[in-house]
Amino acid sequence: ALERTLSIIKPDAVAKNVIGEIYSRFEKAGLKVVAAKMKHLSRQEAEGFYAVHRERPFFAALVDFMASGPVMIQVLEGEGAVLKNRELMGATNPKDAAAGTIRADFADSIDANAVHGSDSLENAAIEIAYFFPATDVYAR
Ligand code: CMP
Numbered sequence: 001a002l003e004r005t006l007s008i009i010k011p012d013a014v015a016k017n018v019i020g021e022i023y024s025r026f027e028k029a030g031l032k033v034v035a036a037k038m039k040h041l042s043r044q045e046a047e048g049f050y051a052v053h054r055e056r057p058f059f060a061a062l063v064d065f066m067a068s069g070p071v072m073i074q075v076l077e078g079e080g081a082v083l084k085n086r087e088l089m090g091a092t093n094p095k096d097a098a099a100g101t102i103r104a105d106f107a108d109s110i111d112a113n114a115v116h117g118s119d120s121l122e123n124a125a126i127e128i129a130y131f132f133p134a135t136d137v138y139a140r
Contacts, residue, residue, distance in 0.1 A: 003081040004034065004137070005118045006127035011069035012112035014038075019072050022102055022115065025088050026076055035075040035128075035137040043067045049130055058111070065111050073131050077140070082124055085117040 009022055023033065041049070046066040053059050076085055090101025093110040097103040107114040118124035128137065 002077065002079060003121060003124070004075050004077045004128060005081045005085050005121075005124045006116075006131065007074045007076050007085055007118075008116040009072035009074075010112065010114055010116060011065065011071055012108060013106050013114040014070055014072055016106060018106055018114075022106070023074075025102060026074075026085070029078075029084055029088055031076040031078040031081055031084060031088075032140055033074050034077045034140055035132045036073065037131070038070050038072050039131075040070045041067050049127070061111055075128050075132060075137050082118055082121050086119070089115050089117050 007026070009019055013019070013022060026033065039045075043063055046063045047054070050059065050062055050066070053062060056062075078084060088102055090097030090103040092103075092113060094103045094107035094113055095110075097107065102115050103113050118127050
């Protein structure tokens, strides 16, 4: 089915100047960028976005990292977009990420792991709404 998912290019990948290379992977896989913005998240915004992880031991480090520099946030649309984006990203820990995935190629560690992608259709809707009013998402 045609789906939308939320993608974030994290501060490490923005700093490496690989936004375009990552966008190119989305496009080659048939995913369209239907909303996008660059933003330096406040700690409060990062905490709100990752609220589901707030009891995890890595939460503080995750929030610090996500607020450490600008990120590129986009909505991707396409057939099976949620799973397709997760396949392009590879495993959360780049040490486990398959060759040719975004994390295998651009991530340095489980914290600085280049990209975020929604893990389910349900979370995709929540995460998209967190950053984009419906009027800023362009059907194409
Ligand atoms: P992300 O997909 O953005 O969702 C939560 C992030 O927490 C994850 O990517 C990792 O960058 C980070 N993280 C750090 N340690 C862990 C861990 N042990 N398990 C899962 N995520 C972790």
